[in-house]
Amino acid sequence: MEKMKILLVDDKKENLFALQSLLGSEEIEFQKATSGTEALELLLVHDFAVALLDVQMPEMDGFELAELMRGAERTRAVPIIFVTAGAHNRQSTFRGYEKGAVDFLYKPLDPHIVKSKVQVFIELARQRQLLRHQLEETQRALAARDEALATAKEALRTRDEFMTIASHELKTPVTSLKLQLQMSKRRIDPAKNLMPTPAQLTNLIDVSNRQVTRLAELIEDLLDVARIRAGRLEFTPQATTVAEIVEEVTERFADQLDHSENKLTIDVPQGIAVEWDRSRIEQVLVNFVSNSIKYAPGTLIHIAATAERDHAVLSVRDEGPGIPKDRQPKIFERFERATASRSISGLGIGLYIANQIVRGHCGRLRVESEEGKGAKFIAEIPLRPFSTNMISDTKPRSSHDPLP
Numbered sequence: 001m002e003k004m005k006i007l008l009v010d011d012k013k014e015n016l017f018a019l020q021s022l023l024g025s026e027e028i029e030f031q032k033a034t035s036g037t038e039a040l041e042l043l044l045v046h047d048f049a050v051a052l053l054d055v056q057m058p059e060m061d062g063f064e065l066a067e068l069m070r071g072a073e074r075t076r077a078v079p080i081i082f083v084t085a086g087a088h089n090r091q092s093t094f095r096g097y098e099k100g101a102v103d104f105l106y107k108p109l110d111p112h113i114v115k116s117k118v119q120v121f122i123e124l125a126r127q128r129q130l131l132r133h134q135l136e137e138t139q140r141a142l143a144a145r146d147e148a149l150a151t152a153k154e155a156l157r158t159r160d161e162f163m164t165i166a167s168h169e170l171k172t173p174v175t176s177l178k179l180q181l182q183m184s185k186r187r188i189d190p191a192k193n194l195m196p197t198p199a200q201l202t203n204l205i206d207v208s209n210r211q212v213t214r215l216a217e218l219i220e221d222l223l224d225v226a227r228i229r230a231g232r233l234e235f236t237p238q239a240t241t242v243a244e245i246v247e248e249v250t251e252r253f254a255d256q257l258d259h260s261e262n263k264l265t266i267d268v269p270q271g272i273a274v275e276w277d278r279s280r281i282e283q284v285l286v287n288f289v290s291n292s293i294k295y296a297p298g299t300l301i302h303i304a305a306t307a308e309r310d311h312a313v314l315s316v317r318d319e320g321p322g323i324p325k326d327r328q329p330k331i332f333e334r335f336e337r338a339t340a341s342r343s344i345s346g347l348g349i350g351l352y353i354a355n356q357i358v359r360g361h362c363g364r365l366r367v368e369s370e371e372g373k374g375a376k377f378i379a380e381i382p383l384r385p386f387s388t389n390m391i392s393d394t395k396p397r398s399s400h401d402p403l404p
């Protein structure tokens with residue numbers, strides 16, 4: 001229990017000690033002053049349950065001190081007990097009664113009366129303290145509830161927005177596919193022996209292929225989000241090199257890079273041997289590169305890798321619009337996008353999945369970017385995160401984050 005503070009004011013030190021030993025108890029902390037000025041100083045620092053003021057003091061007497069106390073906001077409510085030599089009629093010289101509790105003790109002091117009077121004020125202060133604590137607790141609980149409510153609302157809003165975007169994203173390739181098929185159907189007429197030309201057929205197959213691939217990717221990403229949420233994103237490590245992974249990914253992007261007029265440079269040494277889930281790390285790289293193509297078309301994309309002691313550092317840099325500083329921490333979260341414009345399509349889950357994969361490999365993913373000056377995504381991944389020789393606290397885990 002918190003100690004209650006009592007202020008004792010008397011110009012005679014022996015009186016102060018006499019009072020203290022009379023009242024002395026475990027639950028009380030005494031502050032002693034031998035003058036009004038000293039008492040005022042103490043009043044500025046401490047919160048007192050009650051102040052016992054000797055009335056007869058040189059310079060500032062007890063009543064004057066009490067009037068000063070009543071005049072100041074901070075000390076107005078401190079209950080006062082005057083200790084006086086017994087001139088009862090002098091009570092009237094103090095004019096602060098209406099503002100707070102006041103009581104009198106007459107010398108010679110009766111220990112029993114002194115104790116019981118002081119006890120009343122201590123009890124009052126305790127009640128006040130209890131109420132204050134309860135109030136604070138209620139306020140804290142209310143604030144926590146408001147915060148939880150706001151978080152839940154925000155999560156709902158993001159989810160709704162995501163559903164709208166996801167439906168739209170899924171619909172686009174389906175619509176295009178439908179159109180292609182309808183157009184081809186019109187080119188076929190058995191009655192007139194009409195058939196599409198080989199060139200038309202090739203075009204149909206190419207376009208359809210692209211749309212089906214896009215659909216499959218979208219569905220695969222959505223499934224990954226579901227797997228992560230369920231803690232079921234699992235990794236199958238295999239021996240490979242960083243160069244092999246980068247080569248595989250850049251080959252896949254050859255056509256797209258041509259189309260987007262991005263220039264690609266690669267600085268990846270041969271021979272950085274790793275044991276990673278190859279297709280998952282490829283997926284991370286695919287996310288980086290496809291973002292650069294999408295958000296920084298026509299700029300230079302630079303893929304680099306280095307080996308540092310027990311981990312590899314893999315990065316993709318572009319010279320596009322970059323990402324505002326305040327949005328950077330958000331982009332690794334589910335459904336979060338930093339682009340205001342809806343014209344660039346995306347679900348806002350690519351980097352979320354990439355981050356979960358890197359974390360699943362005991363690694364770290366971060367972004368370095370300044371608005372207007374390009375973006376650099378950097379993954380630091382242990383060379384052998386799944387090896388049993390690794391210390392237990394860096395043990396690989398399947399990705400999972402708690403429900404909101």
Ligand SMILES: Nc1ncnc2c1ncn2[C@@H]1O[C@H](COP(=O)(O)OP(=O)(O)OP(=O)(O)O)[C@@H](O)[C@H]1O
Pocket residue numbers: 287291292295296318320321322323331336337338339345346347348349350351352374375
């Ligand atoms: N290279 C980049 N340059 C500028 N902004 C970027 C870059 N990469 C990512 N961003 C920003 O980060 C956001 C999150 O990226 P993320 O890949 O997670 O989602 P997305 O590209 O919007 O959608 P998708 O889930 O289809 O990948 C993007 O919406 C974009 O605002």
Ligand SMILES: [Mg+2]
Pocket residue numbers: 287290291346350351
């Ligand atoms: Mg993306």
